[in-house]
Amino acid sequence: xxxxxxxxxxxxxxxxxxxxxxxxxxxxxxxxxxxxxxxxxxxxxxxxxxxxxxxxxxxxxxxxxxxxxxxxxxxxxxxxxxxxxxxxxxxxxxxxxxxxxxxxxxxxxxxxxxxxxxxxxxxxxxxxxxxxxxxxxxxxxxxxxxxxxxxxxxxxxxxxxxxxxxxxxxxxxxxxxxxxxxx
Numbered sequence: 053x054x055x056x057x058x059x060x061x062x063x064x065x066x067x068x069x070x071x072x073x074x075x076x077x078x079x080x081x082x083x084x085x086x087x088x089x090x091x092x093x094x095x096x097x098x099x100x101x102x103x104x105x106x107x108x109x110x111x112x113x114x115x116x117x118x119x120x121x122x123x124x125x126x127x128x129x130x131x132x133x134x135x136x137x138x139x140x141x142x143x144x145x146x147x148x149x150x151x152x153x154x155x156x157x158x159x160x161x162x163x164x165x166x167x168x169x170x171x172x173x174x175x176x177x178x179x180x181x182x183x184x185x186x187x188x189x190x191x192x193x194x195x196x197x198x199x200x201x202x203x204x205x206x207x208x209x210x211x212x213x214x215x216x217x218x219x220x221x222x223x224x225x226x227x228x229x230x231x232x233x234x235x
Contacts, residue, residue, distance in 0.1 A: 097186045105132030106185060111147045113137040115163045116154035116178055124152065127181065144171050154178040155205055165202045175199040 062078035079099065110133035114124055125135045136145055140162040151168050153160055155177055168175055180197035187193055199205060 093186050097188075100188075101131070101185065107131035107133030109149065110134070111136050111145075111149045113142055113145075113148055113151040113163070113168070113173075115140075115142065115151065115160055116157050120154060120178070124178065124181065144168055144173070148173045151175040151199075152178050152181065153199055153205065160205045161202065163202070163205070165199060165205070169200065 058075050058078040062073070062075055065078070066073050079102075107128050108131070110128065110131075112128050112133055112135050114121055114128075114135055114137070116124060121138050125138065128135050133150075136148065137143070140159050142151075142163050144164060144167045148168065148171060151163060151165070151173055153163055153175065163175075165175055174194070176194065176197045176199060180194070183193055183197070
């Protein structure tokens with residue numbers, strides 16, 4: 053079960069007809085031309101993921117804090133994927149397709165990045181998921197979030213701390229701004 057996002061005009065049309073109407077004509081994605089920028093991308097994405105499962109075929113290892121596990125596990129599962137590991141010790145299981153890692157997570161060093169890549173799994177930063185849902189599986193987007201070595205996790209963690217310090221802790225790192233401007 054999911055909740056569709058409809059325009060206010062849906063309620064008006066139902067009231068005029070005196071019955072509940074088919075909401076398909078009133079979903080936000082049908083009116084995506086009325087939006088600009090990020091709103092337009094969100095409206096299009098909501099329609100796309102209603103028609104197909106965002107994570108169909110994904111078998112995921114989650115490497116993130118306890119607080120984020122529940123949310124991301126729910127997102128992956130709702131999108132047709134399966135979370136196969138969510139706590140260390142992490143291992144390369146047959147059929148693992150993706151490893152999602154939060155670079156701020158304390159146990160990120162336990163993720164066997166090299167072995168996962170060797171087994172054909174895609175390793176990406178956790179921040180990839182929201183952008184993937186909005187913009188789709190674009191190669192340059194994947195490259196911006198891809199993790200190719202364990203040392204990269206250490207470097208990105210240090211870089212995030214430095215940029216947070218430089219930006220007064222506002223949570224917007226230069227690398228994230230660069231990724232968003234590429235979209």
